[in-house]
Amino acid sequence: MDEITENLIKIIxxxxxxxRFKLYRVLGKKYPLEKRKNKRTPFESQAGYTSLECFGNDIIQDISVGGVFMKTMEPLTIGRPITLTIPSTDGSHSIKMQGEVVRVTDEGVGIKFTRKA
Structure with a gap:
């Protein structure tokens, strides 16, 4: 450990x-810790979905082993179950995945995969 890091630890x-909590919040905004277990990969594709009584087609922005971010204007809520139909990159086939909405933003929703449908 370098001298600067050692001195910072002593001060903290x-x-x-x-x-310490205030410092943590300030630093956390500037240097956020990664919460995801799986690295997201840019992947833009149209995907179909059904969720309770609504359905549609929206754009998946990125994907990982654990989930996707989907751009949507549909008012989906956290905890809501959803089934996605995601086409392969060449369009020759698609895969259905069940998931759960885990994050909602103005741009869309984060969906955690729960199992293959």
Whole structure:
């Protein structure tokens, strides 16, 4: 460990807990920790979906072993089950995956795969 890191640790250890928490929040915004277990790969493709009483076609923006981010204007909510039909890159076949909405943004939803449909 270099000298700067050692000195930072000493300073932080002397700080009151509430100040450490404030520092953590500030640094976390500038240098966020990766929460994903699987690396996302850019993958833009039209995908069909069904979720309870709604269905449609929207754009998948990226994909990983554990899930996808789908651009959508549909008001999907966290915890909602969803079935995706994702075409292969050459369009020769598709795969159906069941998932759950785990993140909602203005641009779309993060979907965690739960199993192959």
């Amino acid at each position: 250890q002397k700080m009151p807990e509430k100040d």
